Amino acid sequence: MEYYKQHPRFLVAVDCVIFGYEAGELKLLLYPRAFEPEKGKWSLMGGFVQENESACEAAHRVLAETTGMNGVFLEQVSAFSSPEREPSERVISIVHFALIRIDRFKKNRPVTASAKWWPVNNLPPLIFDHDQMADQALKRLQQKAGTTLAGSELLPSKFTLLQLRNLYEAIYQRGFDPGNFRKKMLSLNVLERLDQKNSTDSKKGAFYYKVKPNKAEKELERIVKYL
Amino acid sequence: MEYYKQHPRFLVAVDCVIFGYEAGELKLLLYPRAFEPEKGKWSLMGGFVQENESACEAAHRVLAETTGMNGVFLEQVSAFSSPEREPSERVISIVHFALIRIDRFKKNRPVTASAKWWPVNNLPPLIFDHDQMADQALKRLQQKAGTTLAGSELLPSKFTLLQLRNLYEAIYQRGFDPGNFRKKMLSLNVLERLDQKNSTDSKKGAFYYKVKPNKAEKELERIVKYL
DNA sequence: ACAAAAGTGTTTTCTCTACACCCATGA
DNA sequence: TCATGGGTGTAGAGAAAACACTTTTGT
Secondary structure, eight states, X not given: OHHHHXXXXXXXXXXXXXXXXXXXXXXXXXXXXXXXXXXXSEEOEEEEOOTTOOHHHHHHHHHHHHHOOXXXXXXXXXXXXXXXXXXXXXXXEXXXXXXXXXXXXXXXXXXXXXXXXXXXXXXXXXXXXXXXXXXXXHHHHHHHHHHSOGGGGGSOSSBOHHHHHHHHHHHHTSOOOHHHHHHHXXXXXXXXXXXXXXXXXXXXXXXXXXXXXXXXXXXXXXXXXXX | OHHHHTSOEEEEEEEEEEEEEETTEEEEEEEEOOSSSSTTSEEOEEEEOOTTOOHHHHHHHHHHHHHOOOSOEEEEEEEEOXXXXXXSSOEEEEEEEEEOOGGGOOOOOSTTTTOEEEEXXXXXXXXXXXXXXXXXXXXXXXXXXXXXXXXXXXXXXXXXXXXXXXXXXXXXXSOOOHHHHHHHHHHTTOXXXXXXXXXXXXXXXXXXXXXXXXXXXXXXXXXXXXX
């Protein structure tokens, strides 16, 4: 196909917006840029797509390399392709967002020795267009959490309704009525109550719940009114 | 930056899922593939991203080249990047969807001499992964039309509520109650009634409406319950 | 005793839906 | 006159929101 030959070829990257939840806050994993340009600013985890892999596979590889985690929840957000988005050389980046459990995150990797979790509502200056990437990813997460229990990817396998509500409040940056939230969530019929109770977060103790098998990815009617 | 040098470079394409509305049906503009492989199947309008343009700009250029139209509504859907998605050579494609008014579409262009509008619910076999692209684009259009009057991009500048309802029925492939649809649309406060009436579609005659200035792109509460 | 979260119930408001009904008019 | 779409009104179902209230237990 001579046809193809005449067209330019580009470096294609993946950038990962990695969400985690800790201490009642929704956080983002960033690492500091150690060299110019933009030295001192912070950056999303990224890497270049290779010959034998799709963007999705590349994102999983980057996740594995930088967090030590496999099988992470991952979804494509959008491609960023402005010719000037990186000053040194043109790179087209396909942005993904990932949800991980911070408690499972392995800190002792060389790549992430200097990485840091930042609260989404208080991010440091980011390089290039990474701030737009983070914005778009958060909107996608809000959309996702509005129709699935995507949030449960961010919590331990057993969690209380208080923890789940706090997570949703962190994702949507707003409060939810405790009673109404509980009733809504339970009415969706995707949570299973365990016999175990949590006694650390309250005096009375709250039952633990887990997501029912095969319900984690299920599209629900609507959990949160978004927009 | 020596760092960049070692990574592979890829052909990057844009493919456009071009929606139009005609004779009460939502349609897609396709053109027949004249050579192997996949000769005889139909294809989305596409082209390669050039050095000096973003994917969005490339899509606008493809739109202009193939339909003769500028300033078309265009939105990115997703990047398709599987290494095997095109058999002859690896191409990463960034899919966009476009909304155009078929009445403004110029047929007499060499590129589109053989192009054809196909009803979305009765598409011919498409090349490669173009059927998945079309599927995803339709879902995005449904989402878009659920929170904005995106649909109005597909209609003439003045339209009746019957025409608008028929369009929404075509987009969502379902019926809407005439009375309820009217009330819902009018309650959104984005339509302006004109003094003019349409007398061709009904005996009584129906008022024309237009989208109020600055309201076309506005995010609305929710027009259609999607999902 | 008190605070703080767990958990349940009630009331009010709002939206969606179905459907009845009259109007205007061309065939 | 009859069929067809234009346009308005209303009753009922169901969901969301606001909020009262009771339970439990560590401090």
